[in-house]
Amino acid sequence: xxxxxxxxxAVSDCPARLVPSGxxxxxxxxxxxxxxxxxxxxxxxxxxxxxxxxDGTDAGNLGLKPEKLEFDENKTDTxxxxxxxxxxxxxxxxxxxxxxxxxxxxxxVAIDQNNKTVAIxxxxxxxxxxxxxxxxxxxxxxxxxxxxxxxxxVELVFDPPWSRDMMxxxxxxxxxxxx
Numbered sequence: 001x002x003x004x005x006x007x008x009x010a011v012s013d014c015p016a017r018l019v020p021s022g023x024x025x026x027x028x029x030x031x032x033x034x035x036x037x038x039x040x041x042x043x044x045x046x047x048x049x050x051x052x053x054x055d056g057t058d059a060g061n062l063g064l065k066p067e068k069l070e071f072d073e074n075k076t077d078t079x080x081x082x083x084x085x086x087x088x089x090x091x092x093x094x095x096x097x098x099x100x101x102x103x104x105x106x107x108x109v110a111i112d113q114n115n116k117t118v119a120i121x122x123x124x125x126x127x128x129x130x131x132x133x134x135x136x137x138x139x140x141x142x143x144x145x146x147x148x149x150x151x152x153x154v155e156l157v158f159d160p161p162w163s164r165d166m167m168x169x170x171x172x173x174x175x176x177x178x179x
Contacts, residue, residue: 005034005035005036006034006035007032007033007034007035008032008033008035008062008063008064009030009031009032009033009063010027010028010029010030010031010033010061010062010063011029011060011061011062011063012029012060012061013026013027013028013029013061014026014027014029014054014058014061014062015027015054015055015058015061016045016047016052016053016054016058017052017053017134017137017138017141018050018051018052019044019050019051019052019053019094019131019134020130020131020132020133020134021133021134022133022134022136022137024137025050025052027045027047027052027054027061027062031047031048032047033045033046033047033062034046034047035062036051037094039092039093039094039095039097040056040091040092040093040094040097040098040099041055041056041059041067041090041092042054042055042056042092042094042138043056043059043062043064044094045062053094053134053137053138055067055138055141055142057069057142057145067090069087069090069142069145071083071086071146071147074147074148076148077148078113078148079111079113079116079118079146079147079148079149080146080147081109081111083146083147084109084111084118084143084146084149085101085109086146087142087143087145087146088100088101088106088109088120088139088142088143089101089102090142091135091138091139091142093105093125093131093135094131094134094135095131096125096175097174098167098171098174098175099171100122100135100139101168102167102168102170102171102174103125103166103167103171104162104165104166104167104168104171105122105123105124105125105135105162105166106120106121106122107121107122107123107157108120108121115150115151116148116149116150116151117149117150117151117152117153118143118146118149118151118152118153119153119154119155120139120143120152120153120154120155121154121155121157122135122136122139122154122155122156122157123156123157123158123161123162124156124158124162125162126162127158127161132156136154136156139152139154140152140154
């Protein structure tokens with residue numbers, strides 16, 4: 001979808017998160033929303049005078065084609081680290097159409113199998129980035145969809161500071177920063 005505004009009506013209750021706080025809200029069925037941006041499978045919408053993010057996996061609630069986040073079958077009761085990374089790679093920066101892993105924003109993933117918890121250390125492209133709470137919320141939402149994950153903790157860290165050198169070559173090419 002382009003960034004051209006589109007008005008839709010929620011066909012069922014739709015979970016969303018306020019921008020920039022990341023506070024969870026529910027967009028009730030039959031509510032008119034204006035899609036202001038669609039990047040990386042997620043939607044930024046204007047609803048009742050607020051801006052909110054709708055995860056692409058919930059787009060069906062807005063009458064749009066939902067993004068599928070599917071994992072290979074896990075025949076154990078453990079959290080598989082590759083599935084956590086798969087979920088993280090499905091999360092895109094709201095302003096740059098590149099996933100958080102390729103942007104170099106994810107510093108550490110630690111899995112506690114006993115407590116079914118995933119702890120993630122991440123940074124932002126700039127310490128004052130107003131979208132930090134939204135990105136944290138996106139990570140918690142998507143990683144919680146990984147089989148056997150019961151809790152996701154995200155810590156924002158700024159040491160070391162992010163630089164474009166942390167980006168994958170693909171991300172540098174996508175953003176025109178490969179030089």
